[in-house]
Amino acid sequence: MIRIGLTGSIGMGKTTAAKLFAEAGIPVNDSDAVVHELYAGEAAQLIEAEFPGTVRNGVVDRQELGRQLSRRPDGFKTLEAIVHPLVRQREAEFIEREQARGSEIILLDIPLLFETGAETRVDIIVVVSCDPQVQRDRVLARPGMTEEKFNMIRSRQTPDAEKRERADYVIDTGHAMEITRARVSEIISDLKARIAKGDFQNA
Ligand SMILES: CC(C)(COP(=O)(O)OP(=O)(O)OC[C@H]1O[C@@H](n2cnc3c(N)ncnc32)[C@H](O)[C@@H]1O)[C@@H](O)C(=O)NCCC(=O)NCCS
Ligand SMILES: Nc1ncnc2c1ncn2[C@@H]1O[C@H](COP(=O)(O)OP(=O)(O)OP(=O)(O)O)[C@@H](O)[C@H]1O
Known part of the structure; x- marks a missing residue:
């Protein structure tokens, strides 16, 4: 099973690209969605x-x-120490499920892929990017x-x-x-061709 790690800076289009991969039939694990679930539950x-x-009515008010x-940017470290292990656990459960289903390619949406050293957990890295002015707007x-x-x-962020x-x-x-949709299709086709050629040991 080939694991794609999808990342990109704030507003660059990760969520949108992940949806396009899902529409093309690739199972997607969306970390931001997992965080939303955790904030209404165990976190x-x-x-x-x-x-x-x-926390208001049992849900974290973002x-x-x-x-x-x-007010206290050092709080990020404390927050990440709570949230990231729970996110990792959900991701591992997703991978296990997809492995059992025999999926050929899966996509992990990991907003902080480079920042948290997640490169080692994926086979392929896809980055969404755009002009900084577009991002800002x-x-x-x-x-x-x-x-x-x-x-x-x-x-x-890196x-x-x-x-x-x-x-x-x-x-x-x-x-x-x-254009974004066409690029997503192109990447999937290219990966499938590489899998067929035997480019990946774990495919
Ligand atoms: C800081 C919070 C409260 C802001 O919430 P808000 O709804 O306004 O924004 P949202 O979650 O959509 O994030 C906006 C952007 O910030 C990025 N971001 C989120 N957390 C972080 C972080 N710890 N470090 C760097 N970038 C981050 C997101 O990937 C996204 O690009 C929220 O992002 C949060 O609780 N973050 C901690 C959990 C986390 O690290 N999530 C990302 C990886 S799983
Ligand atoms: N060609 C395009 N490809 C992707 N997104 C586009 C495009 N054109 C416009 N957009 C818009 O840009 C925005 C991208 O936001 P999106 O939520 O996908 O980014 P994100 O990287 O997930 O953000 P965050 O890091 O804050 O979670 C969306 O509102 C989307 O509709």
């Missing part, structure tokens, strides 16, 4: 204990958590997003240029959606 009380006032993190248009929060998140350099495939998301 909530652990986070409330470290960041009092962030705006409030974001506000507290802006997309992100600042989101409700509740501020320049400060955008800069804080960006400062914790720069786009470095991500592109370390990628096996880059998807440029700065143009029409159809």
Whole structure:
């Protein structure tokens, strides 16, 4: 089974690209979606204990958590120590399920792939990327997003240029959606051809 790791900086189009892979029939594990689930479940009380006032009706209020993190950026380390092991566990369960189903290719959406050394867990790295101005316009248009929060998140992410350099495939998301969709199809076809040629030992 070939594991694709999909990553990219904030607003570069990971979620959109992951949807296109799923539509093309590739099973996808979406880490951000897992975090949303955890924040309404098993992570909530652990986070409330470290960041009092962030849980409302049993669910982590991300705006409030974001506000507290802006005041104490060192809090990211504490938060990640709670969240990342739980995310890893869910990912491992997904991989096991797909292995049992005999899937040929799967996709792991890992926003912090380079930052957390996740390269070793995947066979192929796909990076979504676009012009920084497009990225900025997309992100600042989101409700509740501020320049400060955008800069804080960006400062914790590996720069786009470095991500592109370390990628096996880059998807440029700065143009029409159809171009992104075509690039996703092209990557899948290329991977299938490489699997057929015997390029991967674990295929
Ligand atoms: C900081 C939080 C509260 C902001 O929530 P919000 O809903 O406003 O934004 P969202 O989750 O959609 O993230 C926006 C962007 O920030 C990136 N991001 C999220 N957490 C981090 C982090 N710890 N370090 C760097 N970038 C991050 C995301 O990948 C995305 O590109 C939230 O992202 C969070 O709780 N993060 C900690 C969990 C985490 O590390 N998730 C990402 C990997 S699984
Ligand atoms: N050609 C394109 N490819 C991908 N996304 C596009 C394209 N054109 C416009 N967009 C828009 O850009 C936005 C990309 O946001 P998306 O949520 O996919 O990014 P993300 O990388 O997952 O963000 P985050 O890192 O914050 O989770 C979406 O609103 C999407 O509709």
